[in-house]
Each structure stands twice: as structure tokens, then as C-alpha cells.
Amino acid sequence: MSQDDPADRETQAGAEEVIRLPAPTAWPIILAFGVVLMAATVVTNIVVGCFGFVILLAGAVGWWHDVFPVDQHEDVALAPEGKRVREIQPRPGQVDHLKVGEAQHRVRLPESIHPYSAGVRGGIAGGVVMAIFAVLHGVLDEDSFWFPVNLLAAVVMPGMADASLEQLKQFNGLALTVCLVVHGLVSVLLGLLYGVILPMLPSRHFLWGAVVLPLMWTGIVGATLGVVNPVLSEYVDWPWFIAAQVAFGLVTGLVVLRSEPIATLQTWPLAERVALEGRRAESEDRS
């Protein structure tokens, strides 16, 4: 197989150039057939299996000779000149550019953003303020610090559904843990979201952050609370609830919007980045 027919090669133009490729071989198909025959023993009889084993062995030995001591290969002549790949024609000046500010057309949108940490910080701050509101409501109206905690925890704890009002006002360690995890997680995620989407909303970010989004959120919650958290839905005091939402939006929005926007430079040409950011950009580029 590795000896190739010189006459065959000469008929092709540029035949001095050859490329070495593994030679075709029948051993794989033989080996595969042996394997399957051996498996078929179970559904036929042992003779088939023995036969399969012999074939398998033949395949294995043949294969061994294919690769040892040297790989069998064949030299393939390059395609004749006319049949080779055509040179790719450059078409400069064909790409439309995005007109954003200073016409850097490959910016990732947007050009500058609030740092993500601002979102997280905002979320935490908002979450704390919201918790204060909730607890305030608990202490003032229901005379219990733990009431709101238990109500929130009822979102995952089915036991709360059967609990009496008295029980709902008592301290419950599990409920506190659940409440902290749920409230913390949701606050941080929402804060992150605020940090990202506030700047993308059409003008008056503060209005959006403080009023529109909390109200929308309240609307969604109001529509689904019966299923999401029936216990809370039973005891919820809507004015307080909305106030807490708005407070969250207010505080989170404030923290986010007060942070210094930073330019997003990831897709600027390397040169510009180096000029602007020095070393950091360089290391970023390598990844």
C-alpha cells in the first residue's frame, strides 16, 4: 500500500509534492466484525463466538502489523494545480460600523457600566432596609419580631401552613435560617440585576429603580403569592409590603447609581486598551 504507482503520479501536475497519510486498511472492519460476532454468542451459539474470536484475533494481529514497527502510510499526491483551493479575495471596507459616541465600532454594549460590585452592595443594602421595614411591621403591628421571618420561610416550609398565628409569632431556628438564605440570595441577585439593567432603561433611572420596578415586582408577587407562598398571602399587609419593596428599590437604585461607571474595554483594540489601562488589559487579553 505504501508503494505508490509512479506512473499514476506522473499523470498529475505538480506530482512531486506528496502528503503522507495513514494507509487504508481492512483490519478495523474485520476486528469490528469479530467483536460483534463474539457478542452474538449469547443469542446464537458458541460456534459463532469461536468464529468471532478467530476473526477478532486476525484483526488484532493484522492491525498490529499496520502500526508496528512503522505506521503503514500512503503518499497522496497534491491535487493538480487547477483543482486546488482558490485564494481568498480580501474585500476591505465592506463592514458597516456601529455609530456609538466616538465611533469605536466594535465596542461591546454598553461602553461603560456600573461595577458589578455596586449591584451586589446595592442588593445587600436594599435587603437590609427591606428587612428593617418588615421587622418594623412585625413589631409594630403584630407585636412579634419573628412574624415576618416565619412568613417568608413559609415559602419552602409546608409545616407553616398548618401553624397557628401564635406559632407564627414564635422564634423558629430553621425558619430563621431559611429566611436568611432566601432573602439574602434574592436580594443580592436582584441587586446585581439592578446594577446591570438600570443604566439600560430609558431615561429617569431613578424613577425606574425606585418606583416602577418595585411596583411591577409587587404586581407579579401579588398575582402569584397565593401559590408561591400561601401563608404569606394570608397574612400580608399590602401597604407595608409595597413600602418595603419601594424602599428596596430606592436604596438599591441609589447605591448603584451613585457608583462611578467604569468603561468596558474588553473589545477595544489591544493598543487602545494598553494606552488606557496599562498592564491589566494586557493580562486580560491573554486569556
Added chain:
Amino acid sequence: MSSLAQSDATAGAPAASRKGRWGMACLILTESALFLTFVVTYLYYTGKSLSGPYPVDVIEYPTVLFNSVCLISSSFTIVLAVRALARGRVALFKVFWVLTMLLGLEFLVGTAIEWKGLIEQHELTLSSNLFGSTFYSLVGLHLAHVTLGVLVMLLITTLALFGRIRREHAERLEICSWYWHFVDAVWIVVFLTVYVYGV
């Protein structure tokens, strides 16, 4: 242009060994998944046999401990063999290689003796109970791997005796030796599962 075939040839050697390394690593990955399944099966079914013989009744340590020592030490001898070859000391290589093979062989024979005892004295077979099923399948799978390893070593020994193994094969043999290390490592897991946890 005409240098193309040539550049391939020179680039060939390191590329081949990289392929070998990655190939063996992937093989070991899937094999681990296979063994893990049998180990999990063993663990899942420990203590669930409806009738005897139970592990406490039948498992004896002397043979299996000796076997284990042999198998584990073969991991060291194979390292020595490959190192010797890499330094070009073919004779030393042969000694260690054959030693490794013999240690593997001992493991096979030792396990055969152990199984003979189990089958004849304790009447523990694949079909006796869940312990029998899981025991023979897990240990047997490992045994099949040892057998394959010993066969490959036999082949290489033969080649070595005909002087066909030279220094430049050290790389390939090292990759082969990974397989052997893997088989040994699996044995440790199997041993812990069957002979330590399972009893």
C-alpha cells in the same frame, strides 16, 4: 511546499506521544467510570444478601494480602523498568519488566487459588446471592484488566527478547505503564471496598 511531508515527519514524534498520553488519560477516565459503577453496585448491595454465604464467613486475608503486596509492588518495578529503558539500559529494563510481569502473574494465580477456595469450600458463586454476584463481577472485572495487562507485558517481553525494544520506545512504554498503575490503584479501591468495608 515540498518541505511539507518532511515537517510532518519531524513534528510527528512529539505529537504522537502527546496523542498517546491524552488517549491513555481518556481511557483511564472511562475505565474509572466503569469501575466506579461496579464499586457503587457493591456498596449498594452490601448486607442485602438474602442468604449466605456472607463476606464474614468466607473472606480470608492471607492470600489476598500477599496478592495485593505483589500487585502493588509491581507498580514500582514497572517504574524502574521504564526508567532503565529511558536511560538506555536495556538489559536492566528486561529484568524489571519480566519481574513486573511475574508479579502480575502471581496476582492472577493467587486470585485463582482464592476463588477455587471460595467456590469449592464455601460454595460461593455468581448465582449464590447478591454478595456472590457483586463480588465476582467487581473482582472479576479487575482481574480481566490484570490479565490484559499481563498479556501485553508478555508481548513486549517477547519483542524485547528479540531485541526489538529500544531506547526510543521508552516514551510509549511509559504510557503503557500508566495503565498498569491505574490497574493497581483500582485494586486498592476494590480491596478497601470488598475486604475492608464489605466485611
Added chain:
Amino acid sequence: MTVSSVPTTRLIPGPRFSRFLRCAFGILLCVSFGLASEGVAQEASTSPPTDFSPGDATSQPNIFSPVSTPAEVVEDLSWLVLAVTACIFFVVFAVLTITIIRFRVRSGDDDREPPQIYGSNPIELAWTVVPILIVAVLTLVTVRSLYALDKKEPPEGSLEVIVVGHQWWWEFRYPELGIITANELHVPVDRVTFLRLASADVVHSFWVPELAGKTDVVPNRLNHMWIEPHKTGLFVGQCAEFCGTQHANMLLRVEVQAEEDFAAWVANQQKPAREDPSVAEGRETFQQIACINCHNSEGTVATGVFGPDLTHLMSRETIGSGSVLLTPENLHEWVKNPQQFKDGCLMPDMQLEPHQVDSITRYLLSLD
């Protein structure tokens, strides 16, 4: 802010998308909604009872018309999930459709390349966080419902039934009442019935959509589930895990009865088998042939457990696990050769003489 500049990337102004596309989408939407709403309407209306399902039966099961607590819990949850997924669907659907329509090439376009945008971390972060939030909420509710549905022990005052799945029929035992019956489960209304599920052979699954979600019936394992129906009537379901040839005809009927009706049924089941002298010949024949190996019938030597208990056969409405109505003719045919109704079922064709069939049938018809 720069983000609001996204719309300025719009390349081809004007909403002149093809008429054809608009029509196509319109028609598609209308058709699917029309059909779907018709379906819902049909599901909602209680269908007229056919002769197959007597009484105030709902022979058309539907997971959205639950009558029992667990099924109601699931239904509540399902509306939330459907609403959430519907919102996601419409938002993504709309964005995708608008994108396709707006950014399609038109005839007048040259072959310039549009501006290349490689991505945007904030936007990508946004559409990572929003799904996480949605998933978080869904998870919380799921977890609560799961625990709410999980009753490990029968509550106070509940009825306990052991359900045994067989290839391809159901056995029901009432351990407290000493009743064994088959294929048709009778339970009282407004009371918890606690089911313990076991299998005699392979995996089956107990499913009556209006009463509760399904629970598998697994050999070598005891499962449990519970129902608490609030409405009397007949509720149908069937085995929901593939269990062999006649999986399709392993049907289930649950008769939810008012307490007094249920008590009457219990009293009837607890009665000893009727010994009608006029069918003595049939009883004799029955006892002489292999029926007794597989069937139990009180008052005879038949104590088999492989097939359904026949002691109060005529108190049931169907034979062959709900696949055939229990009429004298059908019973006759069944005894002659059950395979004609239930091809492949585990009761063999007994090759009886015609007169044997007649007399056995007469005997069986006396067992109420």
C-alpha cells in the same frame, strides 16, 4: 447611557415585513389557540356518560379538574408554572420574531457586512440572573409542595388500602376491613385513603389523574401515596409504567362513595360468598379444573392468588382490569377464552367444553 443606543444599530428602517409571513403566523396562532381552547372546553365540560361508565362518572380523566387534595396541590402549582413558562415563551417568542422580521435581508440590500458585536457582559449577566431568579422561586415552591405531599404514615382516621400490582391487573386489600378485591377501588369521600403500594412482579404505576399524581409500584419495595377526594363518583386511570404485553389494558377505576354507600359496599364485601344451589354444577366444574390454581373464591377449594379474587365478582362493573364491561355475555366469552379480549393476558385459554363454559359462567354470575 450608551445602551439605549441599541436601537440605533437598526439597519433597515420601516416595518415592511412580508405579508405572507404575517398571515402565516396569524393563521398558525389562531389555529393552535382555537384547537387548544376547544380542547380545554371539551376537557372542562363533563362528558355525557356512556354506557361504559355508569353513574356520574368522569370517564375522561384530566389533570386540570382535580377532586382530591394531592391533585389539587399539583394543579395549583401547575398554574403557576404554566404562567411563568407562558410569560417566558411569549417574551422570547416575540423577541425572536421581531428580530427575524426586522433584520431579514431585503431585496435592496448590498452585500456589506453589518457591524460586528462580540457580546456584552452586562447584558449577558442580566439574562443569566433573571433565569436564576425564576428558577429560585420555582424551586422554593416545588420544595414546599413536595414536602406537603409527602405523608409517610396514615393520618388519624384514614382508611388504609394495600395496592398490589400484577401483570396486568390490580389487587386491593383493606387490612382493617378484611376485604380483598380487584381492579375497582372503593373509597369514602372526604376522608384520607392511604395507599401502600407493592408489586407482585414488575414495575407498575398507580395513576388516577383526578385524584393524585402517579406513584410507581415497585417489586421489593413498599411505596405509599394518599388521596382525599372531595367529590363522589367514578374516577378512572390506568397503569402508567410499561409492564409488558397488556400494559395498555391495566386500567384502574376508583369509586368514591358517600360514607353510607361505602359502608354498604364494605358490608357486602365482608359477607361470605353466596352459595346458590341452582349453580351447584358450575361450582363443581369450577373446582374440578385449574381455575382454582389461580383464583380465590370463598366457599370453594379455590385459593389461588395468581389471578383476581372472584368471591364477589359480580359486585364489580368490569372484568379484565377494566378492559371489558362485566355483562353475562362478556363473562361467558371471557371464560371461554380471555385472550380474545386481552391478547396475551396471563389467564390462558382454558379450552373448555361449551357446557362447561355455560355452567361456570352461571356459577360466576351468582357471586355478588
Added chain:
Amino acid sequence: MASSDITPDASPPRSPFMDWARGWMTTVDHKRLGVMYISSALLFFVVGGLEASAMRAQLSWSQLDLMEPGTFNTLFTMHGTTMVFLVGMPMLFGFANYLIPLMIGSRDLAFPRLNAVGFWIFFFSGCLLYYSSVGGEALYGLAGMPDVGWFAYAPLTAINYSPGNGPDYWLLFVLVGGIGSLATALNVVVTVATMRCEGMTPLRMPLLVWMISVACGLVLIAMPPLSAASIMMLFDRHFGSHFFDTQGGGSAVFWQHLFWFFGHPEVYILVLPGFAIVSEIIPVFSRKAIFGYPMMVAASVCIGVVAMGVWVHHMFTVGLTAGMNSFFAASTMIIAVPTGIKIFNWIGTMYGGRLHLKMPMLCCVAFLFQFLCAGLTGIMLAIAPFDFQLSDSYFVVAHFHFVLIGGLLFAIFGGLYYWFPKATGRMLGEKLGRWHFWLFLIGFNVTFGFMHIPGAMGMPRRIYTYQADRGWEIWNVISSAGVVLQAAGVCCLLVNIIRSARKGAVAGDDPWDAWTLEWATTSPPPEYNFEKPPKVHSRRPLWDLKHPDDTDGAYE
């Protein structure tokens, strides 16, 4: 394939047919093996489709008697098995084989001979499976084809519930076929790890290469448990062991764990290549770089990892503890996040682009819509309590056909239209293509869209018939009617392929004006792929050449 690239052989001339057959049978060329994978997959697709059509005929009305119950059971078993193992997987390996070396600028896969073995084992194992239709019967007069469902739940497969050889064929098939898949997956992973051309850093690989590598990595980890399980089951059936023998203390649930530990990753093994194809086509036909490449890579890897921790969602109804169900419901839903990222990034790619709605792109658009529906029904199933109602009903059947056909198959169609010119040098006809597309699209949605409804009305899957008064007839007859359209669509596709292979318009090297390396060689590519191993500087090497004033490299 142009006939001129048959391996030249020095031996004396033989009949051209023999030469041709020999060429294909002994080849170790990744491109030819790729073509063979895809053609056999198409063949099996027609077989599996005919089985499905027979089932749909039987189900089109209540109490029909077109076939025996046992026949129906073999039909869905063979249909499911065929479609998953003999259509989905080979398609994956076909595209992987054909495209990966071209895309990463190498001459072949890492182990060309192993590649051939992988293909032939797959092919022969398929033959073994279908041999059951004659072999089992002929030799023992017992049940021939497997009839236990594509997940062969224990203990129905035990020797006392399934005498005869049916399950044995299935078990041997997954065992042997699994070995073939492992060989090829290993080959792909090693190739991608070691044979990238100069400049092709991991983060410059085309997304297709990434996603297929993840799928192959999943094969390496998820396949062995299935092999192990089938070995155990074979032992149970033939050597009296007790792994799944419920009377001997064995556990039926354990089989389910083992199967689904494979089975769930398997569905992502199937769909990741679909994602891969879509990720290549959408940018080219939107004329824009893929949106958020690093996130796409991260999402693929994430899907691969999470996919291994969700298998219990197929077992919600088995009666596991609420804690376990909670965990797996949550982990299942988490997958919506990376999958969502992908969907949004594809839309992001299209947004602001210039969409050429040619056949490949049309298929991808259909993919997007349908995969969205499919994923959302998946979320419904993942809500464990909801799944108590939906599991094992026709709702599930609808869900997985939406992912497998609406998602995977449409992506494959797209891939066929997109790379056919590369493989044959000729374009697939656009006009017949549209017929294929619309017929199949409408047929598919009619068949499976309406299938959700009987599911919610309590119709379980795998039933050969149903009672007359359940209200299911209307939905079933609609479903069955859709199959006619689908079949017509498939016929258009087949005719199109056969016709275009000979008479299609000549494609040229780069008919789609695309950007990845496979378009930098001739169509069909020479055996050696590239004269000179290419060197790349960005994710879109051909973009750089075409737009030297706007190269990518600087921006990545």
C-alpha cells in the same frame, strides 16, 4: 463524493464496483467515515420513522386492531432505541468526524484506524439489533425483537418475565455499540486536545468543536455505567446472578439509577451537537460574529457538568424521599440557566445582523422556536409534583420529541444543508429544500404539538390501544395525520440529497461566505484536507482574510 478520490491501488484492475466498495470499507479517512456515519444514520432514521408511522397508525383511533400488542411493544422499543443510538449518536459522530479535523486545521483524527473501528462497531451492532427480527424467531421460536422499552426497566427484562432473546439483543447492542461510541468519543477528545493547528488556542476553537468535545467527554463518563448495567443484566439473564432480581434481594430501582445516570447525560450528548451546528450556522447567516463566545463556551461546559447531576428527574415517581426529589428538581431547573444563555446569545447574534433565510438558517430558526417550547415543557416536568401527573404520559412523549426533533433533528437538517456543499461540491436544492422544510415543520408541530393534550388528559405512553370513552381519539388522529406530512417532508429531503449529489449546482470552495477553516479548502476537500497546515489568528480566520482592515484578532 466525486468518484475520482477513491484510493488508488496498485493491484491489477478489478470491477469498478469492487474498487468502490473496497475504498469505502477500508478507508480510514475521517471525511469518508463521517459521510458513512451520516448516511447510515439517515438510513436508520427512515427505518425508525417507518416504525413510528406504524405506531401512529395503530393509535390513530381507539381500539384499533392493526397489529398485535406484542408487535406494538417491539415497535416503540426499536423506534426509541434506533432513534437514540442509531440516529442521534451516529449523527453526532458523523459531524464530529467530518468537521472537527477540518475546523481545527488538522489532517485527520488522532487515531484514524480506531476511528474506522468505531464506525464499523456501530454499524455491525445496528445490524445485530435488527437481526433480532429474524434471528431470535428463527432459531428458538421465541420472542424476537426486544419489547421492553428503550430503557429496559428491570425486572421486566429478567429471564422469567421476558423469556426469549429479545432483551439480550438490546443488551448486547448497547454494550457493543457503547464500545464503539467510547472509541470514537475518545478519539475526538484526543484530537481536539492535541491536533489543533498553529494559533488555534482553546478559546479560538469554533463553538462546534467545543460543544462536540463536551458531548464526547460526557460519552466517556456516562457510557460505562450503562455498559456495566447491561453486563450485570446479561449475567442475571444467563448466569443466574441477582443484581436486578427482585426476588433475590436485588433492586429494580438500582437499574433505573444506572440507566438514567447514563440516560440523562445521553440526551445532552444528543442535543449538544445540535447546539454546535446551530452555533456555526447562525453567525454566518446573520453575518455577525457569535454573541458572547466565552459565555457560550462556559455554558456548554456548565451544561455538561450539571447534566451528570440531574438523572433522578426521570425517577420522580419511583417513591424516593422528598429531600432527594427536591434536590434533583432544583438541579434540573438550573440547567435552564446555561441553556437560556445559549438561546439568548443566538438571538443576540441575530439581532442587528443581516439574516439570510437560506435553508440552513431556516432550520436554525425553527430550531430556536421549537427548542424553546421543548425546554419550557422540560421545566414543567422538572417541577417534581407536576411531574407526578405528567410523567410517563404523552406529555413526556411530546416533550422529548420536541427536543429531539424540534431541536436536534432540525439542527441536523440545518447541518446537512450547510455542509453538503463542502462534502460533495454541490449545493442541496433550495426549492425542494423548502418543500421539505415546510412539510416537515407543519407535520411535526401537528403531530407533537397536539400530543401534549392527551398527556394532560391522562393518556399514558407505551399503550397499544385505549378505551373509547376517554376523549383521546381526536388528539390522536390529529397526531397521526401529521405523520403523513412528516413522511412527505422526509421523502423530499431524501430525493433532494440523491438528486443534488449528482446534479446540484456546483458549490465552489466557500458558497456561504463563511469564516471557519473548513471553507478554506476545496469542496470536496482533498484527502489531506490542507496542503499546508493552516495558521490562525482569531476565531474567524477567513473573516480576517476577507476583511484585512477589520480583523477579528484584535478584539477577542
